[in-house]
Amino acid sequence: MRRINYVVTWSERHLGTALPPAVPATLRAPLAALLCSVAFVAVVWSVQHARLRATQRDGAVLAVRFAATARDVARVRAIERDVTRLRGLAERVDRIRRSGAQRASDIAVVGDALPSDAWLTALHADHGALALEGRGARLGTVGTAIDELAKLPSYGGARLISAHEDPARQGVTYAIALEQRR
Amino acid sequence: MTDAKVVRFAAVLVVLAGYAFVFRSGEARVNAGIAANANVAEALRDGERTLQSREAFVRERGRLRERLHHADFALDRSALVARFVRDAAAIAVRHGCAITGMTASGATPLTATGPTPLTGDDVFEDITVEMAVEGRYAGVLATIRALSAGRVLASVDVTSVARKNAASADATLIASLRVVLERIAPVPVKVGPNA
Numbered sequence: 402m403r404r405i406n407y408v409v410t411w412s413e414r415h416l417g418t419a420l421p422p423a424v425p426a427t428l429r430a431p432l433a434a435l436l437c438s439v440a441f442v443a444v445v446w447s448v449q450h451a452r453l454r455a456t457q458r459d460g461a462v463l464a465v466r467f468a469a470t471a472r473d474v475a476r477v478r479a480i481e482r483d484v485t486r487l488r489g490l491a492e493r494v495d496r497i498r499r500s501g502a503q504r505a506s507d508i509a510v511v512g513d514a515l516p517s518d519a520w521l522t523a524l525h526a527d528h529g530a531l532a533l534e535g536r537g538a539r540l541g542t543v544g545t546a547i548d549e550l551a552k553l554p555s556y557g558g559a560r561l562i563s564a565h566e567d568p569a570r571q572g573v574t575y576a577i578a579l580e581q582r583r
Numbered sequence: 584m585t586d587a588k589v590v591r592f593a594a595v596l597v598v599l600a601g602y603a604f605v606f607r608s609g610e611a612r613v614n615a616g617i618a619a620n621a622n623v624a625e626a627l628r629d630g631e632r633t634l635q636s637r638e639a640f641v642r643e644r645g646r647l648r649e650r651l652h653h654a655d656f657a658l659d660r661s662a663l664v665a666r667f668v669r670d671a672a673a674i675a676v677r678h679g680c681a682i683t684g685m686t687a688s689g690a691t692p693l694t695a696t697g698p699t700p701l702t703g704d705d706v707f708e709d710i711t712v713e714m715a716v717e718g719r720y721a722g723v724l725a726t727i728r729a730l731s732a733g734r735v736l737a738s739v740d741v742t743s744v745a746r747k748n749a750a751s752a753d754a755t756l757i758a759s760l761r762v763v764l765e766r767i768a769p770v771p772v773k774v775g776p777n778a
Contacts, residue, residue: 431590438594442601449609456616463623467630474630480640481633487647494651494736497765501731501739505724508744512720523745534745 507531507555511579514549518542519575529581531556536574540564543575550579557582656736656767663766664710667735671714671762674733678725680718683757687712710764715757717747723758730762738763 412420424432511531512521518538525532533550537543543564550559562576658666664687675682688711716726723744731739742759 425586427585427587428590431587431594435590435594435597438597438601442597442605445601446605446609449605449613452613453609453616456613456620460616460620460623463620463627467623467627470627470630470634474633477633477637477640480637480644484640484644484647487644487651490656491647491650497736497738498732501728501737504739504741505727508727508741509724521744523743524741525743525745526741 510553510555511550514546514553516542516545516549519546522574531579532562533577533579534575535577536567536570536572538572540573543573543577546575547577550577553579555582556580656765658735658766660708660710660766663735663764664712667712667733667737667762667764670733670735671730674729675716675718675726678718678722678729680716680722680726682714683717684715685712686714707765707767710766712762712764713742714760714762716760717755717757719754720756723756727758727760730760736765738765 410419412418508524511524511533515521515535516537519535519542520537521533521535523534535546537546543561547559547561550556553559557580560578560580562578564573564575566572567574668685671682671685716723718726727739727741731737740761740763742761744756744758747753747755747757
């Protein structure tokens, strides 16, 4: 059945003639969809543009704040570097200042570790290891001395180099090496 | 293909192009901007933390300078050795010992490469002095202790300690010491064509 549209069109009413429709009815929905999609893209572009502008504005504010503090921060960093240098220097000075007391203490500890009937006659240091020479009342004393010296925490162990009777005097002479702790 | 289909296809293409060229590329630029801002903000926070610690650094620098005030790093070589010889002689006498020999070797420049690396331009120079100290056990140990604690920066190492006369009952010891005197060497000025 054919439908007839009795509504007078705008062109008939105002121009006196019926113009053909600008957009055929079959194209109206697709064209509306096309316009919607263009509008959608425009909205997306606007949103992204606004976000980008906001980000740039934030960046500019941060950059201004950063520039305002940069000179003061550079001054404090220079003080910090100076402090680091002075710390290193102070540590080095302390280490050097302690060196004498440390060496004297090493010798005293070795002397104190020996049993009462053994004594030192010489001590030689070589890169953290010590070579001891001394005398003891008898050979058993040397064994006790090795035992005691081996317990010293600063050294890796005590090693007998030699022990023999002293022909000139009563007792024995000995040589013991204290090895460097690894 | 009808016109309606072409228009629908065009609408789909516009949406896809909008996604690819507007949304995606915009998102990438916005994210890059946010990341750059985050970096600046982090640098700003770092700077603010540094500014907050300014007082602490200034106090520590003062304390360290005070602590190092008594060490003479900048003496010239002759003055350094002269001062050490005078101080060592006084120390030995104070502890009932005698310095029976002293030999100094030449100065060796040292870059700042101790266990704690120094970050400044400090270049240390050392002067090695071999010396023999003679005295009783307690006096020799006290002298060794005192040598490194004086005005001159002197690192003390003991090479050997032995009885002076092993055959007799005399308890006098002779200690051979290696003392390294340290000073900060003046940094040489670089002279170049543009200087």
